[in-house]
Amino acid sequence: MINLHLLHRLSSRSLPRLYNSTKIFKMSEPLIPNDSVNIVNKRAINSNSQNSIKSKKPKLKKYKAKKVDSTSPLGVLQFEIDELLNEKKLNRGDIQNDISSILNDFTKDENSISNKYHREVQNVEVLKIGANGDGLALIKNPVESEKFQIVTVPFGLPGDIVDIKVFKTHPHYVESDLLKVVKGSSMRDDSLISCKYFGKCSGCQFQFLTYEQQLNLKKNTVINAYKFFAPKLLAENLIPTVGETIGSPLKLGYRTKLTPHFDVPRKVKQLEEKPPLGFGQKGRPKWRSQTLAEGGSGSILDIEECVIGTSIINEGMCNERKRFDKEFTKYKKGATILLRENTTILDTEKPVYEQLDEGSTDIDKEDKISYVEVEDKEHDKKLAKTCVTNTRQIVKEYVDGYTFEFSAGEFFQNNNSILPAVTKYVRDNLQLPNSDTLPRYLVDCYCGSGLFSICSSKGVDKVIGVEISADSVSFAEKNAKNNGIDNCRFIVGKAEKLFESIDVPKDRTSVILDPPRKGCDELFLTQLSSYFPAKIVYISCNVHSQARDVEFFLKNTENGSHYKIESLRGFDFFPQTHHVESVCVLSRI
Ligand SMILES: C[S@@+](CC[C@H](N)C(=O)[O-])C[C@H]1O[C@@H](n2cnc3c(N)ncnc32)[C@H](O)[C@@H]1O
Incomplete structure (x- = not known):
């Protein structure tokens, strides 16, 4: 109590x-700046007044695609779009939006292309839910009648019939706002909503789902991440059945x-x-x-x-x-x-x-x-x-x-209630077979202020932590001391700096990886594989970059083929939201 x-x-x-x-x-800017027409007209007037012989054509605006990391939410959406297209037997051409026409349509009347695109659509059926918690649906293209559009529907659940307002167009999808749920999906239970801002605030996506449904959706996110980012492992049956997501006590x-x-x-x-x-x-x-x-x-x-x-x-x-x-x-x-x-x-x-x-x-x-x-x-x-x-x-x-x-401004896990379960899970999975008498070692890469090093230090002879933030490393040293732990050494530097001075035998060493959202880099993974530790526990707040890294490690590094994925499952650090923390355990074959 x-x-x-x-x-x-x-x-x-x-x-x-x-x-x-x-x-x-910040909300995205409208695709057409309000004063676009005026700018063009002013240029024309100026050139006339100077009796210019050349009548300058207004320069056509070009759509500039922003570079996105494929494991970021927008990158993942591209995989989800392709999956939906596959299921509907469509291809990218069938859902391509004419961005150039929207960008260069300077008419302001209600028949402008922009207005045709950015319209209300009634009775849209939500087909899927994506990893970032938005629903996905297929609607008719408003201008080219033979074509379709993929639309993201915030707070849309598979099976919902909804009215939406499309407000922004991208080459292969459009964004919408949910105006009304005409007929709710069987998953939807509004009585579970505990915040009056749910449906408007960008923080939570899942309050209208039972907790069991939330955990299941997160398990699906893990499954899909490995499907999208580790296709070779999937094709060769190297991905084990994904475990049930471990829930948060609170x-x-x-x-x-x-x-x-x-x-x-x-x-x-x-x-x-x-x-x-x-x-x-x-x-x-x-x-x-x-x-x-x-x-x-x-x-x-x-x-x-x-x-x-x-x-x-x-x-x-x-x-x-x-x-x-x-x-x-x-x-x-x-x-x-x-x-x-x-x-x-x-x-x-x-x-x-x-x-x-x-x-x-x-x-x-x-x-x-x-x-x-x-x-x-x-x-x-x-x-x-x-x-x-x-x-x-x-x-x-x-x-x-x-x-x-x-x-206070540095990284530390944000849900204290789940940490005992997570640290125990990591500790249990670091265990080496037949390790009762021989010494055991632990390497904690991306160790922050020493959470996993310290919580796993008792069962091992020596811990080496590596972390890029010198501030965090000094806290890790202090934390070990304050907790009466004297078998931890911490190194400041990029994770790969570890390999310059590692002095623990690979066959007796387990490694924890807990990188930031972007995941590990290839140089580090290559060196880790050459070191060839007995066991690896990879914890990640971005299961998509984790899946990419695991495939790279197993398929593209020197000793990768000598490992297998022993287990894979999510932990729910952030109930009511779409986020999932994934833990993947690799052991030598
Ligand atoms: C997700 S946090 C994990 C911290 C710690 N394991 C914990 O649970 O408190 C990732 C950590 O990696 C560190 N980091 C980022 N890039 C790094 C790199 N290239 N090499 C080593 N550490 C890095 C960050 O400073 C951050 O402390």
């Missing part, structure tokens, strides 16, 4: 700590970090009206009458409470919003507010207020630090949770009996 008390203490407090002037979640109130933000329009010297402070709107809200009444009309939705944030993070958000109400006129640029949970293990002999570090304060309560007291019955400890807003402040987290310190 968790025992919650809210207590406060006196503290002086200034402005909220803001970082990164931001343009996060389904709501789990997020230990939130970053609400606000925009200040350009050219505004002094804000007169308070701008929305919250999270990005999904799609273009101006077609959704409800949205205007509930939280603003801009690209940011004004949100006072986030149901997936922990209670102290929401308390911090409430404090910082009160402060923003009073002080918004001082800001000349948009900014992001960091809200990061901090845990203090309480000495029950001392008054709580004496043990708290700096944290978010309540201006209505004499600037007292807000905190929530939590009892950890398993380890017989009392914890105080505070909310840190200063990116440089040192934050403490408490995982499975260990304490971790790191800078």
